[in-house]
Amino acid sequence: MKEKIRAFLSRFFKNHSLLDDEDIFALGFVNSMLAMQLVQFVESEFGITVEDADLDLDNFRSINAMEALIVRKSS
Amino acid sequence: MFPPTPICSGESPGLAAIALPEGHVHVWKAVLDVPAPVWLNLRQTLSAAELARADKIISDRHRRHFIAGRGWLRLLLGSYLQTAPARIRLAGAAHGKPCLVTANGAGSLRFNLSHAHGLAVYALARTAEIGIDLEYVRPDFPMDTIAGRCFAPAELEALRAAPLSRQTALFYRTWVRKEAYAKAVGLGLALPFRRFDVSGAPARPVKDDSAWPAGEPWHIVDLETGAEYAAALAVPGRGWRISYGSTAGFSPAFPTSSILT
Numbered sequence: 001m002k003e004k005i006r007a008f009l010s011r012f013f014k015n016h017s018l019l020d021d022e023d024i025f026a027l028g029f030v031n032s033m034l035a036m037q038l039v040q041f042v043e044s045e046f047g048i049t050v051e052d053a054d055l056d057l058d059n060f061r062s063i064n065a066m067e068a069l070i071v072r073k074s075s
Numbered sequence: 076m077f078p079p080t081p082i083c084s085g086e087s088p089g090l091a092a093i094a095l096p097e098g099h100v101h102v103w104k105a106v107l108d109v110p111a112p113v114w115l116n117l118r119q120t121l122s123a124a125e126l127a128r129a130d131k132i133i134s135d136r137h138r139r140h141f142i143a144g145r146g147w148l149r150l151l152l153g154s155y156l157q158t159a160p161a162r163i164r165l166a167g168a169a170h171g172k173p174c175l176v177t178a179n180g181a182g183s184l185r186f187n188l189s190h191a192h193g194l195a196v197y198a199l200a201r202t203a204e205i206g207i208d209l210e211y212v213r214p215d216f217p218m219d220t221i222a223g224r225c226f227a228p229a230e231l232e233a234l235r236a237a238p239l240s241r242q243t244a245l246f247y248r249t250w251v252r253k254e255a256y257a258k259a260v261g262l263g264l265a266l267p268f269r270r271f272d273v274s275g276a277p278a279r280p281v282k283d284d285s286a287w288p289a290g291e292p293w294h295i296v297d298l299e300t301g302a303e304y305a306a307a308l309a310v311p312g313r314g315w316r317i318s319y320g321s322t323a324g325f326s327p328a329f330p331t332s333s334i335l336t
Contacts, residue, residue, distance in 0.1 A: 016133050028132035028141070031191070032254060032264055033210065033221065040220050052267040 001046070001070060005063050008041050020063045035060055042066060048073035093154045095184070095201055100315050102207070102298065102308060103197040105147040105322040107140040107190065114139065117146025120153075120160035144195040147322055148188055151197055155184055172261045187258055191304065198308055206259025206309040208251040212302070218246040225253070225268035227282075233274050247305035249273060252295045256281050259293060259309035281309070 002020060009018055012034065013027060024030050030038075038060045039050050048070055050059075059069045095101055109117070121129070125145050132138040149160035152175065156163065164176040175184060186199045192211035199205075222234055230249050237245045252273035257266040271283035273295055280292030291312040298306035298319075308317070 013133065023131075026128065026131045028134050028137035031210075033216065033250065035264060036221050036225060037217065040217070040224060055264050055267075057264065 001067050002063050004045060005042075005066050008038075008045070009063070018063065022063075023061050025057060025061055038066070042070055046070045046074065091154060092157055093151075095155055095199060097201050098314065098316060099200070100203075100205060100308065100310060100317045101199045102317060102319050103147075103151055103199075103322065104300075104320075105144070105195045105197070107143040107147075107193045107195055109143055114143055114146075117150065118142050120146050120149040122161075122165070125165075140190065140193060140195075144188070144190045147195060148186070148197060150322075151199065152184070152186065155199060172258060172263070189254075189258075189306070194300075194304060196298065196300075196306055200310075200315075203311050204259055204261060205311075206255040206257065207298075207306070208254035208258060209298075209300070209304060209306040210247055210251050210254075211304055212243060212247050214243050216246075218243065222246060222249075225250075227269055227272040227274070229272050230274045244302070244305070248297065248307070251305045251307040252276050252297070252309070255295065255307040255309040256293055259311070276307075 006018055009024065012030060013024070016027070018024070035057060039055065042048060042060075043050055050069070050073070054069065054073070059065055093101070118126075121142060126142075129138050129142050129145075132141055146160075148165075149163055152158070152163050153160035165173050166176045167173055172187065175186075183201050184199065185202065185204055186197060187205055187207045188195060188197045189207050189209040190196070191209050194209060194211075196207050196209045198207040218234075222231055226234065226249060230253075234242060234245055234249065253268055253271070254263075256271065256273060257263050257268070260266065271281055273281055275282065276295035277297055280294050283293075293309055293311055294313055296308040296310065296317060298308055300306045310317075
């Protein structure tokens with residue numbers, strides 16, 4: 001799961017090896033439109049539904065945070 | 076009309092006083108690729124926390140833009156507050172909307188900002204919360220999926236009915252209107268984007284079916300930024316006098332003034 005997320009994120013963070021707990025919003029690049037792409041990605045790739053209540057940037061702040069969200073929404 | 080004098084003259088940013096009466100909104104545009112001496116002056120105004128934040132940005136270009144954008148913000152705020160830019164204290168409110176925490180009348184100055192692809196826009200008002208958003212138009216952006224998730228039914232219908240050649244521009248126009256509104260009410264992406272409709276703007280107010288906000292309807296002003304960008308401003312109610320300026324040394328691309336009646 002983490003590798004799929006990392007592979008998707010690599011398009012935004014070229015030449016940077018993203019750590020699991022690294023804050024992607026602090027690295028630059030990611031604005032609100034790209035955040036919505038992340039939402040779309042986790043929904044389509046992992047078959048979950050991200051509700052409005054889940055649209056908290058903290059849920060998408062790192063690879064670990066996204067994984068936790070996916071696990072939570074899959075259960 | 077404003078400003079009376081440039082806030083940045085050549086290589087030495089200065090601090091001309093700018094008056095902002097009640098009922099007025101000032102919208103500023105700043106180019107973030109600035110000559111090195113200007114950039115260094117802007118950088119000097121940033122707080123230690125802002126510089127630490129800049130250090131985490133991995134792209135040199137984005138880091139330079141962030142620093143310039145914050146520097147221009149501080150210079151603008153300093154001009155309105157007649158305070159040294161470096162002494163201005165900024166904080167992130169709930170959902171990340173930045174605000175002033177300093178004294179000297181700061182309580183009666185509201186602002187919002189947005190930047191994209193080397194350009195920044197700022198909106199300032201005395202007491203009303205306002206929101207502004209700027210996006211760089213990327214024709215390869217996956218508009219359909221994002222619109223399907225975030226647009227209200229009427230917005231989606233308008234997008235799909237538009238000629239293909241105009242869909243990209245309409246998508247971005249709609250997005251910046253929505254985000255300007257979401258930022259104005261201080262919720263950002265936490266506001267359910269599908270539940271408010273900006274498709275009638277600027278003639279009609281934002282139609283919001285979500286719980287937020289009660290009170291007078293919010294209005295959207297489309298900002299002229301050229302085809303490469305889209306930008307919009309959200310204001311509460313009507314009757315605002317909106318003026319436009321550009322940091323000196325660069326040609327203003329906005330009309331100078333308009334009244335939202």
